[in-house]
Amino acid sequence: MKALETILVAKGLVDPAALEVIIDTYETKIGPRNGARVVARAWADPAFEARLRADATAAIAEMGYTGRQGEHMMAVFNDEATHNLVVCTLCSCYPWSVLGLPPVWYKSAPYRSRAVIDPRGVLAEFGVTLPASRTVRIWDSTAEMRYLVVPMRPAGTEGWSEELLADLVTRDSMIGAGLPLEPGAMP
């Protein structure tokens, strides 16, 4: 790895300063807190929720989250009838602009192979058990559409600010592999 970097820098193909900007962007600027703010706003602001349903790319861009691996966004909403789960069986497509870089498990063979054929078994490994009647809807990201799951707002959060609500929104809940924290479970 070091050798490859050395070769590319020596040939003037990559600028070491650009590498540092890339790393800093994903370490400090782009991560699941972005998505949590989007979800919290959708919970708190019905007009924003409507825009997010109609054109997620534009609604998310309102909040300043755009760009690589988030060029074409869809927000998919959990409700009593349907739980959404996002996967990329063919590689590792993931909505970077709102969730940052994907965790290792998302890119792993066990998740990519089983999310589509055994979604409830996969969810159980995350500690999530759904009513048998609830449809599990799996979104396989086979093109450049990127999916953000909007989980159901936890009960007991009436009147909460967006900032407080965002603290309940875990990364896994925005992939569909988890549920938001309950108000009593706040760290």
Added chain:
Amino acid sequence: MNGAQDMGGQMGFGPVAPEKNEPLFHAPWEKRALALTLAAGAMGRWNIDESRHARESLHPADYLSSSYYEIWIKALETLLLRHGFVTAEELSAGEARVPAAAPPRVLSAEMTPGVLARGGPTNRTKAGEPRFKPGDAVRCIVINPRGHTRLPRYARGKTGVIEAVHGAHVFPDSNAHGSGEAPDWLYTVAFEARELWGRDADPASVVSIDAWENYLEPA
């Protein structure tokens, strides 16, 4: 291609193992792998579809035993070799020995925030109208191309319903091989799990893929 990357429905990989408090990177070299892959891609000599095809073209045993950043770096070496930016001798020696091909551009630190914030939208204009509309029943064609495709094996020959039309997008099967963007209508197609997996499927599960019109025929 029917490579190791096409994992949907494969068995035997064991349980998913989410890691508590997972770090963003598991070793310093992973940061370099991410940054090098993005910076080299920004030279503009290949596109994301060619990159994906380089990754899935790894030998299946190699693909399955590599971490994701290892897969990225192995594919990056393939792309750099293919496009004349490095030689095999340089890679084994670990040092630059001959001048590289001239890239269309070199990503500078100043350009980087804008490049990342713009990304690479794949929507394109296309004359005419999409053939299908939401609610239409469609069947995925059966293909087994040697080249790149984004039609997973588990969906080939299966019947589903058009759920959304996303306009025209770059067609990876063409774009990955330097044959042009060939924009094609893109749809979300939803399948009942039983249609995909048979009688033992979860009765309350629905799987969708995003599929180009090229992959679909009326059902």
